[in-house]
Amino acid sequence: MKAAIFHGPRDFRVEEVSDPALEPDGAIIRVKACGICGSDLHIYNLGGTEQSQRVLGHEFSGEVVDVGANVTDLKPGMRVAVGGAGAYAEYVGIPRVMLNLNVFPLPEDMSYEAGATTEPTSVGVNAAKRAEPKEDDIVVVLGAGMIGQGTWQAFKAMGVSRVIVSEIGKKRLEVTKALGADIVINAAEEDPVERINEITSGEGADIVADCAGSASSLQQATDMVRGGGYWQLMMGTQIGSQPGSRNRAFTDILSDGGKIMMVAVYENMVEWQPTPVMIKGARMIGCSAGRLGDAMELMRAGKINTQPLITHQFPLDEITEAFAMQARPEEVVKVMIRP
Ligand SMILES: [Zn+2]
The missing domain is CATH 3.90.180.10 (Medium-chain alcohol dehydrogenases, catalytic domain)
Structure with a gap:
């Protein structure tokens, strides 16, 4: 052969x-x-x-x-x-x-x-499951290559109402819009961190999945993920106090920040400012390998295309x-x- x-x-x-x-x-x-x-x-x-x-x-x-x-x-x-x-x-x-x-x-x-x-889709399905999203979470997926596509579609399939995708490639932006992501950010033209700040009234995203695997995407994820109690006090703005915010009352200084899902392979060493992860009480969760059976089921059902x-x-x-x-x-x- x-x-x-x-x-x-x-x-x-x-x-x-x-x-x-x-x-x-x-x-x-x-x-x-x-x-x-x-x-x-x-x-x-x-x-x-x-x-x-x-x-x-x-x-x-x-x-x-x-x-x-x-x-x-x-x-x-x-x-x-x-x-x-x-x-x-x-x-x-x-x-x-x-x-x-x-x-x-x-x-x-x-x-x-x-x-x-099925295999690359299963990586996204696994990442979305590991993130344990709630329906009213704001989820951001950075990078809309194959892994990002499987990831954002898996979050939608799990019932998340607002899934936002950030990407720089023209073709990938087009196909993401056509497939129905809630908000698509052209990161070549606007700063995704600023945009997420606007969309969330400064709260940040509950879940950010890094499906791009670069220094800049990792930094963006770190900078746009929602802060927990300590960060809310530091910033002087308690969640729930901003117009358009989701009225999540301040609970305590030790309440958790959002989650950063590390889904992509990082091709190079990265220079990165990690301090916000600490201040925000954010969690970084590594995601490798997939759930082939779950991916096939979602594809068969037409929930992932x-x-x-x-x-x-x-x-x-x-x-x-x-x-x-x-x-x-x-x-x-x-x-x-x-x-
Ligand atoms: Zn692969």
Whole structure:
């Protein structure tokens, strides 16, 4: 079969390799669509020798072509989304099939490329669940790439009435508006911290999800997250005293501030002023990995829609062009490889 082998920074080569072996508890999947993840892009740009000779690609869907002797709940011909790796290739071998844990049947009306977004969507679903939002919380999502999209849509699916998205890329702003975020901030034109201050009458946001992963987004999250009791006293403005505020009465000096959800991978070291986290009594919560089953359920129910996020598709032979495209956030949300 053909597979794109990673040889080093900016060096993919599509080569002939041996087909994956079928295990008794496993299955062979013909890959139909595999998304380019930010982490793949990171390896592509900077990956060292330890990554060399690998087949990347972990956000994929495909058709079952063969199942092991012990597998009864999966049949050749089934369309599935898969949690696994090595999918910039024609076929992937799953060593052990666990239905609805690592292999998910696709509903008839879901395309392969939408199915391939289950994994990145699941990261956003996990972040939203970990944030434990209340309906009247003000939630801000910084960055509207694939992870940000899954995150803000998951907050909406959980019933949050005001979900605000801040982004600089034109294409990403357009698609976020079209998909129905409550407020979309063009951070290339206005300061998101000031805007959140206006919207919340100076209170700040209850939950800020950093889905951009840069020094500036981390600082924005720190500066726009709501302060707790100590901060309210320091600022001399008790929550509830401003017109348009949510009338949350001051309770005590130790009441909690808002939450900063760290959802993105930070590509570089960041220089950052962390003191407001302390003064505000804010909480920073790391979010990695996802809830594939929950994501698939929300996608099946139409509560999360990823189809409009797939802006470009390339055959496996053009993987280098595909990666160059994914690196242009102005024009792209998600690029799919179609082996
Ligand atoms: Zn990924």
